[in-house]
Amino acid sequence: MEMLSKGDTNMLDTAKMAEIIRAIAARMETEKDYLTQLDNEIGDGDHGINMVRGFNAVMDKLPEWENGDIGALLKGTGMQLVSNVGGASGPLYGTAFMKAGNVLKGKSAIEAADFAAALEAAVGGVKLRGKSTEGEKTMLDALCPAHKAFTEAVAAGDELKAALQKAVAAAEAGVEYTKTIAATKGRASYLGERSIGHQDPGATSSLFILQEIEKCL
Amino acid sequence: MEIAKMTAPHAPLAAAGGLEDGELGTSYGKISAAIDEVYSEDGVVVLMDMGSAVMTTEIVIEDKADSKVRMLDCPLVEGAVLAAVESTGGISLEDLTVKIKESYNVRKFPE
Numbered sequence: 001m002e003m004l005s006k007g008d009t010n011m012l013d014t015a016k017m018a019e020i021i022r023a024i025a026a027r028m029e030t031e032k033d034y035l036t037q038l039d040n041e042i043g044d045g046d047h048g049i050n051m052v053r054g055f056n057a058v059m060d061k062l063p064e065w066e067n068g069d070i071g072a073l074l075k076g077t078g079m080q081l082v083s084n085v086g087g088a089s090g091p092l093y094g095t096a097f098m099k100a101g102n103v104l105k106g107k108s109a110i111e112a113a114d115f116a117a118a119l120e121a122a123v124g125g126v127k128l129r130g131k132s133t134e135g136e137k138t139m140l141d142a143l144c145p146a147h148k149a150f151t152e153a154v155a156a157g158d159e160l161k162a163a164l165q166k167a168v169a170a171a172e173a174g175v176e177y178t179k180t181i182a183a184t185k186g187r188a189s190y191l192g193e194r195s196i197g198h199q200d201p202g203a204t205s206s207l208f209i210l211q212e213i214e215k216c217l
Numbered sequence: 218m219e220i221a222k223m224t225a226p227h228a229p230l231a232a233a234g235g236l237e238d239g240e241l242g243t244s245y246g247k248i249s250a251a252i253d254e255v256y257s258e259d260g261v262v263v264l265m266d267m268g269s270a271v272m273t274t275e276i277v278i279e280d281k282a283d284s285k286v287r288m289l290d291c292p293l294v295e296g297a298v299l300a301a302v303e304s305t306g307g308i309s310l311e312d313l314t315v316k317i318k319e320s321y322n323v324r325k326f327p328e
Contacts, residue, residue: 050242082276086242091272129272186268 010159013109016216017073018066023212025055031208038201042188046087047201054085054093069108074118075101088186089202092126092139099125112160116151119167123147130185137183137195139202145170146210164214171207178203218297225301229255243269248277252286260285260310262317264296287314295320 012020028035028051035048058080065073078097082090100118104110110118123143127133134144149170153163178200183189188200218232231251236242252261263274263286271288278286287310289296299320303313 044241046241082273083245086236086240086244086269088269088272090243090245090269091276094276095272129275 010161011109011111012070012115012160012217014066014068014070014073017070018062020213020216021055021058021062021073021077023216024209025059027208027212028052028055028205031205035201035205038199038204042183042191042195042198043201044087044187047089047205050085050087050089051205054081054090057081057084069104069106070110071101071103071105071107073101074098074104077101088130089139089205092130092202095125095129096122096143112154112158112163115160116154116163119147119150132185135181136185137178137181137188137200137203138185139200139206141178141181141200142171142174142203142206142210145174146206161214161217164210164217168207168210168214171203171210175199175203175207220294221297221301224298225305228301228305229257230297230301231255243273245273245277248274249281252277252281256286258285260287262286262300262304262310262313263288264291264293264300266293285310289314289317291317291320292323295323 028048032048032052035051036045037048039045039047058077061076061080062073065076074097078094078099078101080094081097082094084090085093099121103118103121104114107114123140126140126143130138130140132138132140134140146167150163150167153166158166176199179197181196182193183191183195183200186202188195188198218230221228221230231254233244233247233251235247236244237246248263252263255261263278265271265274265288274288278288289300291299296317300313300317303316308316
């Protein structure tokens with residue numbers, strides 16, 4: 001197999017994907033209190049704690065997957081999240097990573113088009129699992145605009161990193177948008193109109209994940 | 218769970234609340250083990266709270282690829298007692314799915 005040249009911003013191999021997962025885990029640790037604080041305002045106050053618990057479990061297993069393909073690494077990550085997070089973000093992010101893993105099964109290096117297909121499957125998985133869609137003050141308000149921006153950028157000929165930069169910008173706007181709407185899904189929906197003005201913790205953690213992917217490339 | 222056991226002492230029941238360490242949350246492992254614990258040819262029904270409990274149970278059932286495990290949407294306590302009582306009376310999975318809807322209308326006091 002051809003080795004990736006250092007600084008290649010259009011390809012992503014298993015080692016790079018493992019680096020991304022580590023970066024996400026580290027970011028969750030850093031943002032633990034912030035995510036929990038956001039969740040305290042409109043949810044049950046455990047998002048940061050849950051994400052850290054989940055990604056710590058992923059870290060325990062990551063070395064087992066580093067020599068395999070990207071699909072297996074993502075699938076394993078998803079299964080660890082489902083099994084260990086404890087809150088709604090477990091089955092949701094778990095499904096996202098598992099669906100992405102299915103699309104990338106057997107691949108040890110991917111480019112922008114593969115990433116687009118994986119992102120599509122991941123976002124579709126979250127929608128189905130949560131029986132939710134954009135505009136309900138959930139992680140989908142970051143993920144859907146990010147997916148749209150990414151797909152359009154790739155169709156216009158952008159390389160992976162450039163397309164991800166646009167996806168991150170779209171997710172940032174999506175997180176801001178969650179402050180303006182009322183929650184209709186999840187625990188925050190109990191608050192109804194009172195959830196307006198608060199930033200959604202799930203959309204925020206989705207943004208952090210996308211930012212870490214972009215930074216690592 | 219204890220109320221359900223009291224009203225139907227011979228019903229095969231298993232609880233799967235919380236995480237492995239007793240913290241609040243939903244555990245894939247606990248749900249999966251609880252289903253296996255009470256599993257028989259008659260099938261298993263799973264009752265749950267909202268959110269992660271629903272979604273995690275869905276994944277457990279998908280992974281088991283067994284049509285005899287079914288999720289029922291009902292008030293948790295009232296539904297659990299009704300399901301426990303009915304399941305000792307030899308009810309089928311299909312009939313229980315219909316019957317459990319009665320627990321939607323259980324009134325605790327007249328309004």
